[in-house]
Amino acid sequence: MDLRTLRYFSAVVREGHFGRAAASLGIAQPPLSRQIQKLERELGVVLLNRSQKKFEVTQAGLLLYERARRLLDGAEQAEADVRRLGTGETGRLVIGFVRSTPFTILPGIVVRFRAAYPDVELELREMRNPDQVKCLENGIIDVGLLRPPISSRALQMVTLIREPFLALVPANHPLADRSTTSIRQLMTEPFVMYSRAGSPLIHARVMEMCRRSGFEPRIAQYADQIHTVASFVGAGLGVALSPSTVTSFNMPGLRCLAISDKPAGLPVVAVWRTGNASVLVRNFTRIAREAASAWRPQDLPG
């Protein structure tokens, strides 16, 4: 007993007429008659009473008709649901993100994704880099938005944006009125520095930039997070090199300058399990790339 046979039988009962049923099914009448006969033989049950020219549906036939309708509806629904889930129109996606992304690309990604796939449940979890790597490997999150490097070979990634670095100086600093500076010009300044523990990636990059410009920065103050750094610079504790996200805060006493050295930006990547060919993930990363390419660091000086 397969669904085609049920479809046929259902059509015969619905139309009350083999010829019309066959027409509605897009087949000829003789195969339809045979299929119904075969169904009756298989079940060992008379479904249609063909005593006269016109047939009459037996009790058993009526029962089968009801059940067939339910089964066919169920199958159709299942097919549609699977298709929707499989094409990523529906389902659930858990996204990990690091703290900086809500100030850059995360909002754009979420807005675009929601618009494109309104029926996909999107769960967003802020997590630090190492947690995201673990959760990606466990399957707890499907995609991570974070900063490289990541070491796991089971993970695949695509670079979304490179956040440029800015130089931060206090408003009363000699450089404060200019829109651009070089890293070398900050050589003698005291630095407010991202701590190695709190932001190891930025710490390393800033140290590297200074060394490339030929000096070891004199560190006046460590700070863990971007707004702390900004507030310390605004308070006059020193200068800093920071991802451009600082412009998202309206910090009093703070001036942001473009860096003439044009150091490479700080990449943010989307990461997912290499095996995970889920359409949802593919769609999300596609949208993420689109959103990222439309993103521009806001209020950039210079």
Added chain:
Amino acid sequence: MDLRTLRYFSAVVREGHFGRAAASLGIAQPPLSRQIQKLERELGVVLLNRSQKKFEVTQAGLLLYERARRLLDGAEQAEADVRRLGTGETGRLVIGFVRSTPFTILPGIVVRFRAAYPDVELELREMRNPDQVKCLENGIIDVGLLRPPISSRALQMVTLIREPFLALVPANHPLADRSTTSIRQLMTEPFVMYSRAGSPLIHARVMEMCRRSGFEPRIAQYADQIHTVASFVGAGLGVALSPSTVTSFNMPGLRCLAISDKPAGLPVVAVWRTGNASVLVRNFTRIAREAASAWRPQDLPG
């Protein structure tokens, strides 16, 4: 998407292994692989992630697995139910019967049918002959237990029993001590007679029997029903010819005698719609015939 394909997919997911799944389905592995591929192509959805040697079921695949299980269970259940209904193991049967049958064959039929088909709902309705004919034609009752003749050509019948006639005499009658009499011997007796209106069939048969024996009965009293006739005879109002069911009552002052003329018994038949090939009806009439052939008029004299 048919049920076989779903069965195949379900087996693959359940076993987690194409080879074992194929074995459990009783087919070879290559056709199974192809069917799954075809299913994925039809749905346009990746159901199994075959990234490595071992596959992994996708979200969509898991959804389809759940739905497939439900559909397959539903189909199996439907098949079983239809088969049961179609083979008359289950369902509902409405039986009409005339007043006399509860004293003769009805109990035996019901007991046997209940034993053979415990899951069939049996509804019993006492109805007079003409009502049964109407209800049979309307489909309100499925089988009627009644006395011929019936005139409708759309109805089919089978004779179940022939209730023999007995002669009834008062206990103080000269014939009361004998076990047999002839109809002629009652020629001069006053008769308690079934009324033409209340029991036209019996009335006609009794009149016919008397006329065949060469006399017109002198009617002392009319009565409608069998127990009324019996009580009147017992009260000494006259003699009577009656179906043997009278022996079911323990009527004081009444004696029952066999009739040496051996008149033909009063037939009771089962009747059903000619078109109605319902297995339930066939089974019921078969059981009715069995029960009838086992029936013997009780306490028959002679």
Added chain:
DNA sequence: CATGTTCGATACTATATTGGTATCAAAGAG
């Protein structure tokens, strides 16, 4: 009452689908 029409069943043929056997290519296991 004969005749034509309708409707499902049957006979036969062509096509499509499905399953089996042999074999391959890649991935782990030892």
Added chain:
DNA sequence: CTCTTTGATACCAATATAGTATCGAACATG
């Protein structure tokens, strides 16, 4: 590095399904 395991592929055989032509019974019509 070799052997085994596992799903995929190529090719062939068997089965199942659909189409065309036609039949036979039942109802409608003149």
